Amino acid sequence: MSGYGAGNSILGNQSTGSKQVKPKQKPKKIKKELKCAKETMDSKATASYFSLSITGQIVSATFPLGPDKEFVFLRYELVAGPDWQLVSGPQHGLTQLATNKHGHFNEPIVFSMPIEVTYKSTSPFGWPQLLVSVFGRSGMGREVLMGYAHIHLPVFGSRPATDESCEREASILLPKCPNMIADVTSWLLRREPELKDPKVLLNSMKCKGLSMESYGSLKFQLHTMMRGARKLGYKWHA
Amino acid sequence: MAEVHIIGQILKAVDFDEPHLFCTWTLQSGSAWRLIQGEVHGQTHVSSNRLESCSDFAAPLDIHLSCAAVQGWPTLLVEVHAVNVLQQSWPVGYGFAHIPATPGAHRVEINTWKVAPNGWWQSIRERFGGGGASLSKTDLLFSGVERYKLQTRSSGKVIADLHLIFRKFEEYGVEFH
Numbered sequence: 001m002s003g004y005g006a007g008n009s010i011l012g013n014q015s016t017g018s019k020q021v022k023p024k025q026k027p028k029k030i031k032k033e034l035k036c037a038k039e040t041m042d043s044k045a046t047a048s049y050f051s052l053s054i055t056g057q058i059v060s061a062t063f064p065l066g067p068d069k070e071f072v073f074l075r076y077e078l079v080a081g082p083d084w085q086l087v088s089g090p091q092h093g094l095t096q097l098a099t100n101k102h103g104h105f106n107e108p109i110v111f112s113m114p115i116e117v118t119y120k121s122t123s124p125f126g127w128p129q130l131l132v133s134v135f136g137r138s139g140m141g142r143e144v145l146m147g148y149a150h151i152h153l154p155v156f157g158s159r160p161a162t163d164e165s166c167e168r169e170a171s172i173l174l175p176k177c178p179n180m181i182a183d184v185t186s187w188l189l190r191r192e193p194e195l196k197d198p199k200v201l202l203n204s205m206k207c208k209g210l211s212m213e214s215y216g217s218l219k220f221q222l223h224t225m226m227r228g229a230r231k232l233g234y235k236w237h238a
Numbered sequence: 239m240a241e242v243h244i245i246g247q248i249l250k251a252v253d254f255d256e257p258h259l260f261c262t263w264t265l266q267s268g269s270a271w272r273l274i275q276g277e278v279h280g281q282t283h284v285s286s287n288r289l290e291s292c293s294d295f296a297a298p299l300d301i302h303l304s305c306a307a308v309q310g311w312p313t314l315l316v317e318v319h320a321v322n323v324l325q326q327s328w329p330v331g332y333g334f335a336h337i338p339a340t341p342g343a344h345r346v347e348i349n350t351w352k353v354a355p356n357g358w359w360q361s362i363r364e365r366f367g368g369g370g371a372s373l374s375k376t377d378l379l380f381s382g383v384e385r386y387k388l389q390t391r392s393s394g395k396v397i398a399d400l401h402l403i404f405r406k407f408e409e410y411g412v413e414f415h
Contacts, residue, residue: 064289065288065289081300123275123302124243124245124302124403125243125274125275125276125300125302126275126300127245127300129298149296150296150298151247151296152245152246152247152298152401155245155343155401155403156401156403170296171250171294171296173283173285173294173296201283201296202298203298204263204277204279204280204281204282204297204298204299205277205279205280205281207280207281207282207283207297208281208283209283209284210283210284211258211283211284211285212283212284212285212294213285213286213287213288214285214286214287214288214293214294215287215288215289232405233405233406233409234403234404234405235341235403235404235405235407235408236341236342236401236402236403236404237341237342
């Protein structure tokens with residue numbers, strides 16, 4: 001760079017041009033870094049959105065009479081309304097294969113799957129929900145659906161101060177065959193019914209006619225941090 | 239205009255006699271309330287539990303209402319229906335609860351009642367013939383006006399988990415205890 005400058009120092013215009021270019025580049029870079037840092041903590045009060053950070057984990061699954069399959073794994077997905085934007089964190093996830101066969105049959109099967117997401121939105125409508133599909137795997141390697149569970153991520157200040165823990169439970173629902181013929185066919189072909197799109201469970205208009213059986217529950221521990229909601233006038237505790 | 243967000247789930251129905259149940263719910267509110275976003279009706283799937291005598295629905299509720307007056311505070315109406323092997327359904331519980339008047343998390347338990355059978359023939363029909371009597375005018379559920387002469391029996395409970403977020407009520411001077 002210094003060679004270039006020295007070479008063109010004779011022509012007055014060019015040298016000033018190059019000198020202007022160099023100092024301009026540096027402040028631009030610094031400005032960009034500062035901007036990223038600013039968005040996180042110091043954004044101005046004129047923002048019309050609030051952001052929601054959820055941290056926590058899917059703790060365990062409990063089946064009162066033991067799971068039907070040896071190994072159990074979960075697939076989770078975060079679904080939110082149209083106003084919501086996922087700012088950071090994975091939207092899907094797959095846990096490890098866990099089992100409780102070395103302990104008592106109704107001990108909780110521990111996953112400890114971390115969930116850390118941040119959402120940004122302009123309105124609480126379409127509050128994000130966590131949809132978990134529970135799959136089981138027998139020793140032969142066949143993976144079978146064991147059920148679905150879904151909860152809303154904790155709404156602002158949802159746990160009152162008197163509640164000791166942040167643990168929430170959701171029951172696991174397994175779809176059943178709609179009629180007897182389907183029952184017989186599924187038994188013959190060893191194919192359990194599975195929902196094509198589990199998001200149907202999150203929509204109250206589309207569940208008509210589905211038949212489900214509930215067995216077992218999932219435990220979650222989730223904490224919420226939100227920012228900017230009070231400025232927009234939302235009141236979430238008395 | 240003040241706004242109310244209701245976010246939650248109708249969790250389960252407990253203490254009913256019949257195992258296979260589904261629930262239809264409606265959010266009813268007065269004329270000063272307008273629905274901005276969300277569905278105010280819903281019907282859940284048919285559910286039963288392998289071990290306990292409860293039915294887990296986990297039906298999500300996400301409603302955004304705007305209100306111009308406090309009269310007509312929204313109520314959640316619930317009708318629980320039972321289904322038998324022949325896919326016939328009949329109502330086994332009617333109930334309603336007002337949406338709580340303070341923001342935050344609430345666990346609402348809705349106690350339900352059903353129409354009592356009138357004589358021995360109706361009792362037999364209730365057990366074997368696909369169900370007891372049902373209400374012809376469902377606005378009896380939330381109005382107390384014409385209930386005299388109706389004989390009912392208590393039925394199970396529906397448990398719902400609701401989180402309420404209020405907005406701009408202080409601008410209009412409304413306070414909540």
